[in-house]
Amino acid sequence: MRTDAEITSTAGELRGDALALSYGRTRVVHDVSLHLRPGVVTALIGPNGSGKSTALRALARLHRIDAGVVHVDTPAGPRNAETLSAKEFAKAVAMLSQSRPHPSGLEVRDIVAHGRHPHRSRFAGLSDADRAAIDHALRLTGLLTMEHRPVDELSGGELQRVWLATALAQGTGILLLDEPTNHLDLRYQVETLDLICDLADHGTAVGVVLHDLDHAALVADEVLLMSRGRVHAKGSPAEVLTGENLTEVYEFAIETEVDAATGRVRVIPRGRHHARAAARSRHLHAVSA
Numbered sequence: 001m002r003t004d005a006e007i008t009s010t011a012g013e014l015r016g017d018a019l020a021l022s023y024g025r026t027r028v029v030h031d032v033s034l035h036l037r038p039g040v041v042t043a044l045i046g047p048n049g050s051g052k053s054t055a056l057r058a059l060a061r062l063h064r065i066d067a068g069v070v071h072v073d074t075p076a077g078p079r080n081a082e083t084l085s086a087k088e089f090a091k092a093v094a095m096l097s098q099s100r101p102h103p104s105g106l107e108v109r110d111i112v113a114h115g116r117h118p119h120r121s122r123f124a125g126l127s128d129a130d131r132a133a134i135d136h137a138l139r140l141t142g143l144l145t146m147e148h149r150p151v152d153e154l155s156g157g158e159l160q161r162v163w164l165a166t167a168l169a170q171g172t173g174i175l176l177l178d179e180p181t182n183h184l185d186l187r188y189q190v191e192t193l194d195l196i197c198d199l200a201d202h203g204t205a206v207g208v209v210l211h212d213l214d215h216a217a218l219v220a221d222e223v224l225l226m227s228r229g230r231v232h233a234k235g236s237p238a239e240v241l242t243g244e245n246l247t248e249v250y251e252f253a254i255e256t257e258v259d260a261a262t263g264r265v266r267v268i269p270r271g272r273h274h275a276r277a278a279a280r281s282r283h284l285h286a287v288s289a
Helices: 052-059 086-092 108-119 128-140 156-169 186-201 213-219 243-250 274-288
Strands: 014-023 026-036 041-045 067-072 093-096 174-178 205-209 222-227 230-235 254-258 265-269
Touching (some): 026 041, 086 093, 156 174, 156 186, 222 243
Parallel strands (some): 041 205, 041 222
Antiparallel strands (some): 222 230
16 A cells, blocks of 8 residues: 655644543543644554543544543644634544445545545635645555546445545644554555554654554554543553553453564453463474474
């Protein structure tokens, strides 16, 4: 998916302070603070129902805030996100969410072009800058050869890449991703994770919700481990992804180990059949010896 095309972004910060969020009368996020900074990948992890996606949606102004505030960088300086128009906010923050309408009757390029909406006047056509941004997003996501395919013909993984390209075409310095590797096969999971790192290396502030803890260990500079709507632990992957933290939050035995050469954390769930798998591995090793 990655090409030699240059990745550029306008640096920006997004900060949520003491956020409290609810669904109806049920409070689901309690006093959560998080800070997305240029060049930093911040991963939100935790079990289903821990509040991680809800917190990310609140940063994107897609979920009403009961208490707390979200601040975003703008050309005029940091602003309360609620005071910005939809177009002003969309020039600063792009969001790839889990819930998106399934388009019909459009080609891939048509969908990606929607990412340029914040940069266009109401009745204007695409500018040269718009077309260049669309081409750039298509190249980065490996979709340039598919740009004229009807989206109705795409697989779930291909459609996921289209939505990612649409977010990239928006050209913001802040990118929010809710489970971006969902529906992708192994190759495109890895290439999406590589792209996240590429974007951060070029100054984008990235906030990403991930279920796969090994993916979080691979790409994150900072990890927020959430449990029951609160931040259980926050810090580097090595500080947060410990057996003690993960076992407590996920409520079953989890171990971790750190690769001495790379410093990368590897997560090892201990399911009911773990001992059986280990015994089978030892048996196969003995037979081959």
